Amino acid sequence: MSGSEFESLEKILEKHIPDEELKEVKRILFGKETKKLVLPACAVEAALEWDFELQGYMFEASMEQLRTPRTVRVGLIQNRIVLPTDAPVLDQITALHKRIGEMVDVAAMCGVNIVCFQEAWTMPFAFCTREKEPWTEFAESAEEGYTTRFCQELAKKYNMVVISPILEREEVHNVLWNTAVVVSNSGSVLGKTRKNHIPRVGDFNESTYYMEGNTGHKVFQTQFGKIAVNICYGRHHPLNWFMYSMNGAEIIFNPSATVGGLSEPMWSIEARNAAIANHCFTCGINRVGTEHFNNEFTSGDGKKAHQDFGYFYGSSYVAAPDGSRSPGLSRTRDGLLVTEMDLNLTRQISDKWSFKMTGRYGEYAEELTRATKQDFKPNIIKE
Amino acid sequence: MSGSEFESLEKILEKHIPDEELKEVKRILFGKETKKLVLPACAVEAALEWDFELQGYMFEASMEQLRTPRTVRVGLIQNRIVLPTDAPVLDQITALHKRIGEMVDVAAMCGVNIVCFQEAWTMPFAFCTREKEPWTEFAESAEEGYTTRFCQELAKKYNMVVISPILEREEVHNVLWNTAVVVSNSGSVLGKTRKNHIPRVGDFNESTYYMEGNTGHKVFQTQFGKIAVNICYGRHHPLNWFMYSMNGAEIIFNPSATVGGLSEPMWSIEARNAAIANHCFTCGINRVGTEHFNNEFTSGDGKKAHQDFGYFYGSSYVAAPDGSRSPGLSRTRDGLLVTEMDLNLTRQISDKWSFKMTGRYGEYAEELTRATKQDFKPNIIKE
Numbered sequence: 065m066s067g068s069e070f071e072s073l074e075k076i077l078e079k080h081i082p083d084e085e086l087k088e089v090k091r092i093l094f095g096k097e098t099k100k101l102v103l104p105a106c107a108v109e110a111a112l113e114w115d116f117e118l119q120g121y122m123f124e125a126s127m128e129q130l131r132t133p134r135t136v137r138v139g140l141i142q143n144r145i146v147l148p149t150d151a152p153v154l155d156q157i158t159a160l161h162k163r164i165g166e167m168v169d170v171a172a173m174c175g176v177n178i179v180c181f182q183e184a185w186t187m188p189f190a191f192c193t194r195e196k197e198p199w200t201e202f203a204e205s206a207e208e209g210y211t212t213r214f215c216q217e218l219a220k221k222y223n224m225v226v227i228s229p230i231l232e233r234e235e236v237h238n239v240l241w242n243t244a245v246v247v248s249n250s251g252s253v254l255g256k257t258r259k260n261h262i263p264r265v266g267d268f269n270e271s272t273y274y275m276e277g278n279t280g281h282k283v284f285q286t287q288f289g290k291i292a293v294n295i296c297y298g299r300h301h302p303l304n305w306f307m308y309s310m311n312g313a314e315i316i317f318n319p320s321a322t323v324g325g326l327s328e329p330m331w332s333i334e335a336r337n338a339a340i341a342n343h344c345f346t347c348g349i350n351r352v353g354t355e356h357f358n359n360e361f362t363s364g365d366g367k368k369a370h371q372d373f374g375y376f377y378g379s380s381y382v383a384a385p386d387g388s389r390s391p392g393l394s395r396t397r398d399g400l401l402v403t404e405m406d407l408n409l410t411r412q413i414s415d416k417w418s419f420k421m422t423g424r425y426g427e428y429a430e431e432l433t434r435a436t437k438q439d440f441k442p443n444i445i446k447e
Numbered sequence: 448m449s450g451s452e453f454e455s456l457e458k459i460l461e462k463h464i465p466d467e468e469l470k471e472v473k474r475i476l477f478g479k480e481t482k483k484l485v486l487p488a489c490a491v492e493a494a495l496e497w498d499f500e501l502q503g504y505m506f507e508a509s510m511e512q513l514r515t516p517r518t519v520r521v522g523l524i525q526n527r528i529v530l531p532t533d534a535p536v537l538d539q540i541t542a543l544h545k546r547i548g549e550m551v552d553v554a555a556m557c558g559v560n561i562v563c564f565q566e567a568w569t570m571p572f573a574f575c576t577r578e579k580e581p582w583t584e585f586a587e588s589a590e591e592g593y594t595t596r597f598c599q600e601l602a603k604k605y606n607m608v609v610i611s612p613i614l615e616r617e618e619v620h621n622v623l624w625n626t627a628v629v630v631s632n633s634g635s636v637l638g639k640t641r642k643n644h645i646p647r648v649g650d651f652n653e654s655t656y657y658m659e660g661n662t663g664h665k666v667f668q669t670q671f672g673k674i675a676v677n678i679c680y681g682r683h684h685p686l687n688w689f690m691y692s693m694n695g696a697e698i699i700f701n702p703s704a705t706v707g708g709l710s711e712p713m714w715s716i717e718a719r720n721a722a723i724a725n726h727c728f729t730c731g732i733n734r735v736g737t738e739h740f741n742n743e744f745t746s747g748d749g750k751k752a753h754q755d756f757g758y759f760y761g762s763s764y765v766a767a768p769d770g771s772r773s774p775g776l777s778r779t780r781d782g783l784l785v786t787e788m789d790l791n792l793t794r795q796i797s798d799k800w801s802f803k804m805t806g807r808y809g810e811y812a813e814e815l816t817r818a819t820k821q822d823f824k825p826n827i828i829k830e
Contacts, residue, residue, distance in 0.1 A: 070471045077472070080463045088453045089460070093476070095712035248830050255828045261805050276807065281814065285829045300802055302685035302724050303811045310818045311825040329478035329770040330723050337720035340713050341685050387713040419683055422644050424659065426819045428686045431664065433812040435693045442694040445638045446668045447631050 068324065068354070068375040074391040095388030098123060101404055107173035114166045116143070117399035120174065121382070121390040123345070125406035134407040136288040138315065138345075139176035141167050142380045143398040144353030149188045153201045157186050161214050167400050172222040174402045177249070177288040180227035180349060183296050183319040184242065186211050187231060188355045192267035192373045195359060200273070203233035206245045206256045220251035225286045227293055229319040231273075232256070240274045244293040244319065246284045257282050259295035260304055266326050267363050267373035268297070281307040289314045289407050296320040299334045299348070302341065309342035314407050318348045323374040331379055332392070339383035343414040345405055352378040352396055385413040451707065451737070451758040457774040478771030481506060484787055490556035497549045499526070500782035503557065504765070504773040506728070508789035517790040519671040521698065521728075522559035524550050525763045526781040527736030532571045536584045540569045544597050550783050555605040557785045560632070560671040563610035563732060566679050566702040567625065569594050570614060571738045575650035575756045578742060583656070586616035589628045589639045603634035608669045610676060612702040614656075615639070623657045627676040627702065629667045640665050642678035643687055649709050650746050650756035651680070664690040672697045672790050679703040682717045682731070685724065692725035697790050700730045706757040714762055715775070722766035726797040728788055735761040735779055768796040 070076070081089055090097065101120030111118035125133065146159035164181060171179050183189075187202035204211050215226040225248060232243035242259035258277025262270050281304075283292045292313035298304040299318045308316050318335050322328075335348040353376055360369035379392035382403045393399035414420060434440055453459070464472055473480065484503030494501035508516065529542035547564060554562050566572075570585035587594050598609040608631060615626035625642035641660025645653050664687075666675045675696035681687040682701045691699050701718050705711075718731040736759055743752035762775035765786045776782035797803060817823055 070468075073472060073475050076464065076468050077460075080465070080468070081459065082463070085453075085459050085463070089456060092456050092711055092715075246828075250830065252830065254830055261807065263801075264805070265800050276805075281826060283825065283827050285827050290827065297805075300724060300800065301806060302689065302720070303806070303808075306685065307811065307814055307818075310815075312827060327770075328475055332475075333716055333720050333723065333770070337685070337716050340716065341683060387710075387716070417648050417683065418646075422647070422659075422680075423684060423686070424644065425686075425815060428690065429812065429815040429819050431690055432693075432808060432815060435690075436809045436812050442666065443664055444666050444668050444673065444695060445629075447633065447635065447637055 068396065071394055071396055072379070072392055094391070096386060098388055098390050101402060103174050103402065107170050110170045110173065111400065114170070115398070116167060117394050117397045118170065118402070119391065119393060119399070120402040122404040123382070123384045123388065123406065123409060125409035125412055128408060131408060134289065135404060136178065136407060137174065137176045137402060137404045138347060138382065139171040139174065139179040140347050140349045140380045140382070140401040141171070141179065141181050142349055142352055142378045142393055143167070143182065144351065145188050145355060149190065149355055150358045153198055156188070157202065157210065160186050161211070165218070167398070168218050168222065168224070170400055171402065172224065176224060176402055178225040178227070178286065178291065178315070180317045180319055180347060181229060182349045182351045183229045183321045184231050185229060189321040189351070190357065191270045191273055192363070193357050193359060193361045194269050194272050200240065203231040203240050205235060206230070206232045206243050207253055212245050212247070212253060215245065215247045216251045216253070219247045219249055223249045225249050225288060225291070227317055227319070229293070229295060241277060242270065242274050242295055244295060246291070246293070249287055254284050254286070255282060257293050259298060261298045261301050263297040281311050283308060283311040283313045291315045291317065293317045293319065296322070299338070302338065305338035305342055305346070309344055313344055314410050315345045315347065318346060320348060320350045321376060322350055324377045325374045328377050331377070332381070336383035336389055339385055340387050341419060343385045343410050343417065343419060345385065345410070346383045349380045350378055351376040352394070352398065385410050451779065454777050454779055455762070455775055477774070479769060481771055481773050484785060486557050486785065490553045493553045493556065494783065497553070498781070499550060500777050500780045501553065501785070502774065502776060502782070503785040505787040506765070506767045506771065506789065506792060508792035508795055511791060514791060517672065518787060519561065519790060520557065520559045520785060520787045521730060521765065522554040522557065522562040523730055523732045523763045523765070523784040524554070524562065524564050525732055525735055525761045525776055526550070526565065527734065528571050528738060532573065532738055533741045536581055539571070540585065540593065543569050544594070548601070550781070551601050551605065551607070553783055554785065555607065559607060559785055561608040561610070561669065561674065561698070563700045563702060563730060564612060565732045565734045566612045566704045567614050568612055572704040572734070573740065574653045574656055575746070576740055576742060576744045577652050577655050583623060586614040586623050588618060589613070589615045589626050590636055595628050595630070595636060598628065598630045599634045599636070602630045602632055606632045608632050608671060608674070610700055610702070612676070612678060624660060625653065625657050625678055627678060629674070629676070632670055637667050637669070638665060640676050642681060644681045644684050646680040664694050666691060666694040666696045674698045674700065676700045676702065679705070682721070685721065688721035688725055688729070692727055696727055697793050698728045698730065701732065703731060703733045704759060705733055707760045708757045711760050714760070715764070719766035719772055722768050723770050724802060726768045726793050726800070726802060728768065728793070729766045732763045733761055734759040735777070735781065768793050
């Protein structure tokens with residue numbers, strides 16, 4: 065059983081471990097049990113017909129006296145590309161629009177209020193090739209591009225906030241960015257936020273195409289809650305999650321594209337740690353499948369040139385501020401994960417654990433400022 | 448099977464899951480396999496005789512052309528208290544000295560260079576009671592206390608760095624602190640470092656006894672590597688780990704005392720995330736057993752007064768910068784975890800993933816400074 069054939073960790077545990085022990089294993093690994101969400105039969109049938117996984121879970125909060133529950137349904141979509149990477153650019157984009165359209169239809173049947181797609185969802189993750197053509201042709205205007213218009217239609221049709229991570233072409237300066245467009249449920253573009261940290265690791269040669277984002281740590285106030293988007297490699301940077309939280313984010317999305325050989329053991333750790341440390345919900349999304357490229361490329365690992373860089377392992381999941389998490393979607397199949405969360409949990413857990421209150425941020429601001437100076441002397445004690 | 452009877456997650460997985468699938472489960476959960484370390488027969492026998500678990504693992508690094516391996520053996524000790532909590536204070540301390548002395552003897556047989564004990568290791572974790580007497584009598588001088596002298600003897604005898612987390616009484620101002628004393632392998636006190644973040648959660652009423660530490664983020668340059676100590680609740684604060692790393696720590700110890708009902712699903716996440724995010728090794732240590740107190744206390748949870756606050760779940764482990772981790776020690780037994788680590792791995796992983804290079808710390812220093820001001824306006828985008 066090689067890595068790309070293994071459907072999901074949770075399924076293997078459930079297959080082999082007897083119930084009583086499984087309960088403890090799950091508690092230690094995943095925290096308080098997340099209840100299954102009953103989804104409408106029409107959605108289950110449609111997912112079956114369109115051949116993608118559909119899962120639903122709920123994160124509950126305690127009842128309060130002065131606030132009603134603030135329940136929101138979030139949808140995470142993971143998928144493989146539809147056409148081969150050498151198909152015409154517009155055909156590839158259109159085929160992905162069609163596929164995601166189907167999945168959003170099902171999200172709507174499930175009552176989803178906010179949906180988020182994977183990183184650079186309109187294209188193959190071609191940055192491994194270091195070739196500019198034809199990949200830069202996938203870049204679109206965040207405000208007026210073909211894909212944003214498509215998302216606006218979905219948003220209006222379903223009264224749904226749509227987070228659409230694309231390769232952005234900023235027309236004025238002709239600069240590319242890795243950007244998430246946030247479309248309000250009204251259909252208007254609420255804004256955009258750019259990837260803050262750009263990898264230079266393995267096949268992720270993304271700084272060849274775009275630089276560190278200049279949009280800071282914006283939080284979008286939607287009708288359904290305050291949300292932020294930490295794109296892909298930013299999940300390795302605790303300060304990035306933290307600063308979204310400092311600006312008030314209750315849900316932080318992490319649309320990603322990452323492969324099994326590189327990051328899989330870290331995948332279940334980082335977004336979940338961020339949910340715990342920042343008293344918020346985090347949502348990790350990763351694509352699935354293996355993408356083949358016509359022109360060979362090398363990976364700077366002393367090995368021969370090749371045409372793919374491994375399999376994207378899916379495993380999209382939601383982590384809660386109380387340390388619990390949903391099961392992951394499949395490692396291999398397209399999927400829609402629907403989670404219902406009561407956002408009151410964020411303040412309840414903050415009141416319980418009080419990390420913001422005990423954070424001593426003023427002192428860290430001073431220490432960090434000193435640490436970034438040229439003449440910084442680390443605080444080292446010698447004998 | 449209730450929580451306190453479940454010996455370890457790893458053992459349950461190994462008992463039930465067939466080999467081929469187990470390999471993938473472990474890769475996803477724990478990262479690259481940590482090899483077992485062959486420990487001397489005399490140590491294995493002594494651990495058997497003295498009735499504690501002994502485990503050994505190694506974290507290897509690639510060979511380099513210009514640096515030789517920087518191999519260090521680290522020992523983590525977890526234990527239950529020896530005498531009842533109402534035994535005379537000095538008897539309790541002496542009994543713990545004897546127990547830990549045995550375990551350090553075995554650590555020495557295993558070639559350990561740096562040993563770290565659990566938080567407040569000379570006493571029961573009595574802060575749940577909110578009573579001052581007799582618990583404050585366990586406080587000692589960090590420089591000249593009975594326990595520090597005991598550690599100095601061990602350090603000299605075995606050429607071992609000893610990290611001794613105690614309840615400290617600072618004599619000059621008569622102030623208590625939660626402090627780790629670092630004793631050099633020469634036997635001299637290299638310095639001390641105080642707990643930076645103090646919990647106000649559940650039964651952890653520690654701020655009744657001591658306040659936030661005033662020693663900053665010191666890193667101790669020992670003969671065996673640069674080390675730091677992030678005590679207990681500080682593990683929930685990513686900035687705390689980060690600032691030790693900014694000062695150059697290669698190994699960060701996290702001596703703790705925490706119970707099953709409160710934190711267990713977070714235990715395997717936080718120290719490990721810190722190892723990944725900061726390109727360093729982290730070492731989590733938690734005590735075992737349930738401690739009973741003569742005087743009842745309440746827990747602020749609407750429940751009746753009681754005499755214990757649950758079981759400490761042990762599960763001490765080491766996490767590496769490459770996302771891998773050692774298995775945990777038992778959830779129920781005293782134990783010594785010996786890990787051999789090549790510190791060259793820290794720079795190798797930093798060169799690979801480059802989180803420090805891509806960290807944009809100057810910008811975070813500015814943002815954090817703004818965020819701590821009274822007139823801070825969060826960056827919220829509204830429709």
